[in-house]
Amino acid sequence: MINAVGRDIPEEILEITGKEPFQGNFYKDDKSIVMRGPTIRPVMNNEKSKLVADIREALVKCDAHDGMTVSFHHHFRDGDLIVNMVMKEIHDMGLKDITICATSLGKAHDPLVPMIEDGTITGIESSGVRGKIGEAISKGKLKGLAVMRSHGGRVRALATGEAHVDIAFIGAPTADDYGNLRGIGGKADCGVLSYAIVDGNHADHCVAITDCLVPYPNFPAHISQTKVDYVCVVDEIGIPSKIATGAAKPTTDQRKLLMAQYCTDVVVNTPWFKDGFSYQTGVGGASIASTQYLAEIMRERNIHMGFGVGGLTKAMCQLLDDGMARVMLDVQDFDLDAVRNLKNVNHHRIPAGVYANPLNKGAVVNKLDYVVLASLEVDVHFNCNVVVGSDGMITGAQGGHPDTAQGAKCAIVICPLLQGRIPAICTDVTTVTTPGESIDVVVTDYGVAVNPARQDILQALKEADCVPLKTIEELRDIAYSIVGEPEKVEFEDRVVGIIEARDGTIIDVVRQSKEIPEPVVYKKKASKRKSNG
Amino acid sequence: MTNPNKYRLRRTMMFLNCQKPGLIKDPYIYKPDSIMLDLEDAVAEREKDAARFSLYHALQEIDYRGVERVVRINGLDTDLWREDVRCAVAGGCDSIRIPKTETADDVRTVEYAIEEAEREFSRPAGSVLIMAALESARGVINAMSICDSSERLFGIALSGGDYSRDLQISISGTGVEFMGARQHMIIAARAAKIQCFDTVWTNLDDMEGFRKEVEVIHSMGFDGKSIINPRQIPVVHEIYTPKEKDIIFAEKVIREIDDKKAKGIGVFTVDGKMIDIAFYDGAKRTIALAKASGIYKGDL
Amino acid sequence: MEIKKTAVAGTLESSDCMVTIEPSAKGLELDLESAVIRQYGKRIAEVAMETLGRLGVENARVSIVDKGALDCTIKARVECAVMRSAEYEGRIGWGGVIK
Numbered sequence: 001m002i003n004a005v006g007r008d009i010p011e012e013i014l015e016i017t018g019k020e021p022f023q024g025n026f027y028k029d030d031k032s033i034v035m036r037g038p039t040i041r042p043v044m045n046n047e048k049s050k051l052v053a054d055i056r057e058a059l060v061k062c063d064a065h066d067g068m069t070v071s072f073h074h075h076f077r078d079g080d081l082i083v084n085m086v087m088k089e090i091h092d093m094g095l096k097d098i099t100i101c102a103t104s105l106g107k108a109h110d111p112l113v114p115m116i117e118d119g120t121i122t123g124i125e126s127s128g129v130r131g132k133i134g135e136a137i138s139k140g141k142l143k144g145l146a147v148m149r150s151h152g153g154r155v156r157a158l159a160t161g162e163a164h165v166d167i168a169f170i171g172a173p174t175a176d177d178y179g180n181l182r183g184i185g186g187k188a189d190c191g192v193l194s195y196a197i198v199d200g201n202h203a204d205h206c207v208a209i210t211d212c213l214v215p216y217p218n219f220p221a222h223i224s225q226t227k228v229d230y231v232c233v234v235d236e237i238g239i240p241s242k243i244a245t246g247a248a249k250p251t252t253d254q255r256k257l258l259m260a261q262y263c264t265d266v267v268v269n270t271p272w273f274k275d276g277f278s279y280q281t282g283v284g285g286a287s288i289a290s291t292q293y294l295a296e297i298m299r300e301r302n303i304h305m306g307f308g309v310g311g312l313t314k315a316m317c318q319l320l321d322d323g324m325a326r327v328m329l330d331v332q333d334f335d336l337d338a339v340r341n342l343k344n345v346n347h348h349r350i351p352a353g354v355y356a357n358p359l360n361k362g363a364v365v366n367k368l369d370y371v372v373l374a375s376l377e378v379d380v381h382f383n384c385n386v387v388v389g390s391d392g393m394i395t396g397a398q399g400g401h402p403d404t405a406q407g408a409k410c411a412i413v414i415c416p417l418l419q420g421r422i423p424a425i426c427t428d429v430t431t432v433t434t435p436g437e438s439i440d441v442v443v444t445d446y447g448v449a450v451n452p453a454r455q456d457i458l459q460a461l462k463e464a465d466c467v468p469l470k471t472i473e474e475l476r477d478i479a480y481s482i483v484g485e486p487e488k489v490e491f492e493d494r495v496v497g498i499i500e501a502r503d504g505t506i507i508d509v510v511r512q513s514k515e516i517p518e519p520v521v522y523k524k525k526a527s528k529r530k531s532n533g
Numbered sequence: 534m535t536n537p538n539k540y541r542l543r544r545t546m547m548f549l550n551c552q553k554p555g556l557i558k559d560p561y562i563y564k565p566d567s568i569m570l571d572l573e574d575a576v577a578e579r580e581k582d583a584a585r586f587s588l589y590h591a592l593q594e595i596d597y598r599g600v601e602r603v604v605r606i607n608g609l610d611t612d613l614w615r616e617d618v619r620c621a622v623a624g625g626c627d628s629i630r631i632p633k634t635e636t637a638d639d640v641r642t643v644e645y646a647i648e649e650a651e652r653e654f655s656r657p658a659g660s661v662l663i664m665a666a667l668e669s670a671r672g673v674i675n676a677m678s679i680c681d682s683s684e685r686l687f688g689i690a691l692s693g694g695d696y697s698r699d700l701q702i703s704i705s706g707t708g709v710e711f712m713g714a715r716q717h718m719i720i721a722a723r724a725a726k727i728q729c730f731d732t733v734w735t736n737l738d739d740m741e742g743f744r745k746e747v748e749v750i751h752s753m754g755f756d757g758k759s760i761i762n763p764r765q766i767p768v769v770h771e772i773y774t775p776k777e778k779d780i781i782f783a784e785k786v787i788r789e790i791d792d793k794k795a796k797g798i799g800v801f802t803v804d805g806k807m808i809d810i811a812f813y814d815g816a817k818r819t820i821a822l823a824k825a826s827g828i829y830k831g832d833l
Numbered sequence: 834m835e836i837k838k839t840a841v842a843g844t845l846e847s848s849d850c851m852v853t854i855e856p857s858a859k860g861l862e863l864d865l866e867s868a869v870i871r872q873y874g875k876r877i878a879e880v881a882m883e884t885l886g887r888l889g890v891e892n893a894r895v896s897i898v899d900k901g902a903l904d905c906t907i908k909a910r911v912e913c914a915v916m917r918s919a920e921y922e923g924r925i926g927w928g929g930v931i932k
Contacts, residue, residue, distance in 0.1 A: 252737075254563060254763040391871050418559075420847055420901025421869045445562050465827075481596070482559070483903060486872035516871065519864040519896070522878045554906040555848035583842050583913040589927055590905035616925060623927030654928055 005383055005432045007508045013495055014506070017145070022507040025406050025437055033359055036161030038204045041229070050231045051177050055089045055209070058230045059167070062205035064090065067097040068166040069123070071203060073196035074104035075171070075332065076188055079242030082171040082209055084111050085234065091120045099123030099144070101165050103154060103195040103352070104397050107131035108242070116141050125163060127151055128387050128397020137496050138393045140512040146394070146497035148387055148433070148510075151195065151331070152356025152363060152403035153502045158202040160359065162504055168203035170196045170223060171237045175210035179228025180221035183349070184342060186212030188238030191333035191342055193222040197351035200227035211237045222349060247314035247335040250292070251285030255445050259414050260289035262443045262467045263372055268297050269464035270457055272369035272409055276306035276326075280365075280404055281372040283313055283334045286414045290372060291315040298324050309355065309364055310371075310400065317341035329364055331355045331400075356403035358502040365400070365407025373401055375415045377429040380472050382436030382451050384413060385429035387499060390422045392489045392513040394497065398433050402502050405438035410457060417444040423479035423486065425449075425472065430489065432508040433499050442472060449475050490514045536659055538627060539687045541601065542825050543567050543728060544757040544773045545766050546690075548605075550575035551584040557591050560600070563763035564770075566825070567601035572617050573608065573632050581613055585620045592624030603664065605630040609639055615646055622650035622661055628687065633695065634665035635672045637682035644683050664688045664730075668695035673714045680725035688728030690759060691718055696732075706742055708749060719754050728756040737762055747772045774826035775819045783816035783823075787833055790816075836893040840918035843902075843910035850902040852881075852914040855894040861885060867899035880904050884911040887930050893918075 001009050003021035014021065043050075052058045070090070072083045083102065088111075090098055098121050100112075105124070110132040115121045117136070122143035127150060129137060137146045149157055157163035172181035173188045183193040188211060200206055200223045208223075208231045217225075251257065263286065267273055279294075281287040292315055298304065305325035308316045312330050314337035319325035321344065328347045333339045341347050356365050365371075375384040376396055384405070389395040405411040415424045425444065440457055442449045447470035450458040461469060470478075491511035501507040546567040549556045552575070560568050570591070576584040592602060604626045606617035610633075621629055631643050640663060647661050663685045667673050673696065680689060691714055693704060702710050715731065722729035731750040734743045743765060747758055751772050758769050775783070785803045790813050793801055801808050823829035836856045843851040850867075865878055877899055884907070885895065895911070902910070912931055915921075925931055 252764075257764070258562065391869070421873055421903065422901070445559075484873065484876055486869075487875060489871045518870065519866040520870060520874055520878070522861075522863040522865065522882065524861040524882060553846070553849075554902060555846060558848055558903060558906075582916060583909070585925070586909035586913045586931070587906065589931060590909045593932075594903075594905040620925065620927055 003507065005381070005435050005507060007432055009506045009509060010495060013498060013509060017498065017506070020505045022435065022501045022505040025435060027505065028359060028503045033160060035159050038202050040204060049177070050179055050229065052230045052232050055086055055232055056093070058207045058232050059089060059093065061230060062167045062207065064093065064095060064167065066095055069099040069101050069164060071101040071165040071168040071199050072103070073170060073193065073199065074102065074106065075183065075190040075193060075195060076238035076243045078106055078108045079188070079239035080108045080171070081236055081238055082169055083109050086169050087112055087115060087121070091115050096120060097122045099125065101125040101163055103127060103151065104399070105129045105133055109133055119143060125149065126397070127154065127399050129394055130396060134394035138510070138513045140492070140494055140496055142496060145495065146510070147500060148398055148497060149500040150356065150398040150402045150502055151352050151400045152358050152365070153500050153504065155198045155353040155357040156359045156502065157504060158198050159353070159357065160504070165199060165203035167205040167207060168196070168199035170199060170206060170208050172208045172210045172223070174212045174214050174218055175208045175231055176214055176216040176218040177231055178216055179208050179225040179231050180216070180218040181208050181223040181228065182218055183222050184339070186210070187236070188240060188243055189339055190243050191339040192330050192349045194331040194349060194355065195352045197223060198353055200224070205229050207232060209234055209237055211235060244333055244336045244339050247337045248283065248285065248288060251289055253285060255416060256286040257289055258445055259416065259443050260286045260293055262448055263290040263412055263414055264293035264297065265466040266412055266441055266443065266448060266461060267294060267370055269466050270410055270460050273303065275303050277303070277369045278307050278309070278367055279305055279370045280308065280310040280368055280408070281316065282374055283311060284374050287372050287374070288313060288315045295319055295324060309368065310404070312338040314338060317347070320344055320346060329355070356400050358403065363403070363407065365404045368404060368408035370410050370412065371404040371408040372412045372414060373405060375413045375424070377424055377426055378413055378415055378439070378442050379426050379429040380476055382439040382442065382472065383429050383432040384434040384439060385431050387433045388431040388510055390430055390486070390489070392430060392491060394510060402434040402438065405434050406502060410440050411438055412441045412443060413439055414443045417446045417475060417479050418483060421483045423476065423483055425475040425479050427476060431499060431510055435501070435507060442475070444475055446470070446478050447475060535684070536662055538601070539662060542821055543601065543688070543730065544825070545760050545769050546603065546730060546757060547760050547763065547766070548575065548733065551588045551591070552576045552580050554587065557587065558595065560763070561598045563766050565600060565760070565766050566757065567603050568597065569603045569605055569630060569759070571605045573605045581607070585617065589620050589624040592621070592626055601627045603628040603630050605632060608633045609642060618643065618646045619650050619653070622647060622656060623654040626661065628662040628664055630664045630666055632666050632692070633668045633672070634679055635669060636675055637678045640665055640679060640682040640686060644685055647685070659685065661685070662687045664690060666690045666692045667718065668692035669699045670696070673717060676718050676721035677724065680721045680727055686727060688730055688756065689718055689722055690730035691715060691732045693732030706736070708746055715750065715753060723754065729754070731755045731758045733759045733761050734765065735761060737764065740768065744768050744772070770826060773822055774828060775823050779819050780823045780829065783819035784831055784833060786812050786816035787820065834889050834915055834919040834921065836890060836915070836918045837920055838918055840914050842913035842917060845898060845900055847900050848902055848906065850897055850899040850907055850910055852910040853896045854914045854918045857892050857894040860892060861890065862894050864896040865899065866897070869899070869901055876904070877907055880907045881911050884908045885915070887932060888912065888915050890915055
């Protein structure tokens with residue numbers, strides 16, 4: 001069935017998953033929807049200890065079984081040790097058919113690939129997958145379907161019961177023996193536990209894993225004792241240097257600075273840039289540079305940010321410290337400066353659901369004026385792809401992309417026109433992960449395109465005459481004129497993954513990539529005529 | 534007939550190593566007025582051949598979107614420069630930059646090779662312009678005769694690195710060591726009615742120093758500056774953007790002179806003051822700069 | 834042109850490609866490795882083969898490791914490698930065999 005972004009979702013996939021094809025961003029707005037709670041085992045006996053000796057004991061006590069779903073959060077990013085630690089134990093127990101429901105999976109989890117190959121892991125639900133797992137899924141090694149959902153979409157899936165977690169494993173930088181968990185302090189300081197809060201609320205069992213046990217009560221708790229069944233102390237839950245890195249050095253890449261300048265010009269010349277505006281941006285060089293350019297103009301014009309939200313960086317927190325922003329709402333910290341900045345009384349942690357769940361009574365993203373995003377590909381319909389590489393391999397994550405893009409009044413995507421030889425602006429993205437109706441402005445090094453649905457933005461930018469305006473088709477044509485039109489990448493028929501829209505409908509599927517030998521050999525016989533050089 | 538490109542706007546001329554595909558594929562996005570595709574110092578000795586092939590195809594296949602394509606050939610003391618000229622002319626370059634120019638004969642030697650190449654590759658005679666880089670005390674002192682050497686020569690450029698070595702001094706960052714050369718060259722260039730360009734500023738971390746230097750050479754009358762990084766472009770262009778009052782004055786001058794000439798009147802006044810015909814070219818240049826800077830909204 | 838010795842041109846930097854040419858007696862054989870092989874593999878091979886054809890190379894083993902080079906770079910690297918392996922040092926046929 002062809003969905004609202006023109007993608008063919010095979011009937012059998014709709015059947016197996018029981019999901020509907022994507023019908024547009026506001027399909028479920030104002031609809032009646034039932035939420036589901038977990039099945040829990042209450043702790044009434046005041047002599048019961050929640051401490052377990054090791055992960056094995058926790059697994060046994062939580063009735064670990066074949067076919068169960070376990071969940072993880074990604075606040076430790078590339079420094080995460082929890083996923084591999086728990087999965088090794090599950091593997092050693094000989095359990096099979098496990099589904100991993102993670103907030104994200106990355107290069108740190110490459111060791112899971114053999115467990116995918118041997119059938120220990122047969123399902124993966126995540127906001128995306130980087131590294132070798134992505135490759136394994138694309139090559140068809142995962143028995144079940146991979147399900148990709150945004151940060152907001154994951155909260156929605158757990159809250160409605162579309163996804164069900166048997167055991168959540170929550171890495172906690174600090175914990176007490178009764179399961180009060182905090183994201184701050186300890187050795188693996190990640191600042192917040194925002195993505196894991198929904199797991200506390202909706203998983204049947206909840207196991208906290210910490211390397212820093214603190215006296216009771218570990219308050220104020222980010223995840224409460226009322227949600228946690230067991231606490232397991234291990235030597236190390238993360239590699240600090242890979243969790244919150246030092247603040248990224250300001251980029252000197254002129255291409256990124258050029259795009260940052262265009263991006264800032266778009267922001268300051270559109271109607272929402274006034275005192276009290278709200279803003280979210282990413283961690284890339286262009287995003288950070290753009291925030292810095294923006295800060296200069298905010299100072300010049302005495303305009304203050306009402307709130308900033310998102311995965312936070314030093315550049316954003318600096319605005320708070322300088323009094324240029326009133327509030328920061330935090331779901332993740334990308335650098336140590338952002339972690340430390342949590343001391344600022346106006347820097348607040350928010351759960352992922354508050355941030356981005358589309359099916360609650362209004363998430364923070366709905367209050368965003370601007371979001372600045374990146375993308376692997378954008379097509380002439382403004383559809384974005386942030387998950388599947390142009391070569392057909394799963395290589396990225398939705399994160400909050402679809403959530404913030406839909407929520408914000410002005411969603412800006414920064415993306416160099418060409419990634420090496422690959423045109424980032426193309427006729428059709430490999431896979432749609434954020435629908436074009438959510439994307440308002442595309443900033444490239446070759447010019448800026450505005451979604452024709454947003455004549456208000458186009459008009460404002462035309463009047464300001466601040467950036468080189470192009471149509472999205474013009475950008476694509478420039479790209480193709482430089483690198484040539486790419487051949488269509490071939491796929492096998494088998495669907496290996498689905499991309500859920502925020503509301504749980506299917507926006508696209510990912511098919512198995514075709515194996516090709518490398519190097520490819522081309523031959524041409526010598527002509528009969530004797531060559532004399 | 535003078536090549537119409539001879540007097541084009543050249544505020545920024547960005548150096549690019551021909552041997553680096555990543556650098557030469559799309560420098561136009563940074564909007565320099567000219568790029569200088571280098572076959573000389575930036576290219577390692579054993580990659581000289583490779584750089585030429587890259588240059589030829591880049592010139593042939595990359596649409597530089599109106600940015601002037603200047604090719605710096607190897608020095609006349611090498612056995613490389615003649616093939617460099619053939620390659621650049623065949624590829625379709627706009628101009629050739631002669632390094633280490635010391636005499637008017639140097640320019641004429643290259644001019645002869647260009648003429649030959651224009652015939653060989655069927656390009657219109659005179660289509661390839663020349664600029665001369667002065668990199669030695671002798672070159673600088675000969676500026677006047679070099680400026681007068683060829684109709685193709687659109688300008689001269691100071692090359693500070695080699696020049697300072699020849700002068701047996703090091704570059705201070707204050708510009709004091711270049712004062713004589715700069716003043717001498719700009720006077721010679723203006724006397725010959727050609728353009729004059731300043732040397733590169735190599736310390737990319739000192740953008741303040743760069744800005745000050747551009748302000749100085751701008752007020753001295755230089756037409757532009759050689760640059761080594763796109764980051765430097767907006768600074769130069771900003772400084773070369775005419776002030777609003779200058780644009781208004783230039784508009785009045787042009788309208789007054791056009792109008793009176795059409796009526797056969799030879800006396801011109803703007804804002805009640807007498808001006809003469811010599812103001813005309815300057816006013817045209819101001820409007821051209823204003824247009825290039827994207828700030829001119831008038832209809833001249 | 835006759836391929837007399839093994840020669841290399843180009844680098845493994847982004848937007849470049851490295852071309853290696855070796856003598857062979859068995860016609861032309863081209864090995865291509867590229868991160869964009871699925872989208873541009875055929876095009877790269879076509880450009881390389883055409884370039885070799887223009888240069889009159891009929892017997893050689895050619896390997897290209899591509900890092901996202903544009904057609905103009907692929908041509909330039911192939912030509913340079915051929916000239917080096919043929920030990921050619923005369924005037925270059927710009928606009929003729931080099932096109």
